[in-house]
Amino acid sequence: MASLRPLGRDRCLELLASVPLGRVVFTLRALPAIRPVNHLVDGDTIVIRSSLATSLASSATADGAVVVAYEADAIDLVRRTGWTVVVTGAARLVLDEERLARYERELEPWVDEPMNCVIGIDCDLVTGYELTPAG
Secondary structure, three states, rough: OOEEEOOHHHHHHHHHHOOOOOEEEEEOEEEEEEEEEEEEEEEEEEEEEEEEHHHHHHOOOOOOOOEEEEEEEEOOOOOOOOEEEEEEEEEEEOOHHHHHHHHHHHHHOOOOOEEEEEEEOOOOEEEEEEEEEEO
């Protein structure tokens, strides 16, 4: 058996920054949709790249009109240990040319598709748990 221990905001963001992949949860035709994406953490913002043709990118605006969730984890299935972090916040298109160029340099997409926009997700609500051995 294992137990769950809640994590503080700073530790959650540290753990999130330690892994390159997570899942973004957004609304698609009034239903939840989940997509795996690679990311980077810049302060209180999770940064992902997308295509303007996707539902998420077409919903996100510069003023953050769409709310999404972002989840990442690292779980050891044999030892039954690990952690999970969920961030909820507004998704915004990054339009600042300097930030846009930096993120495009630092965040290379894993898929072979055009990724012509950068989306920043505000870390408004951050929760996380560590799975530890009982006892």
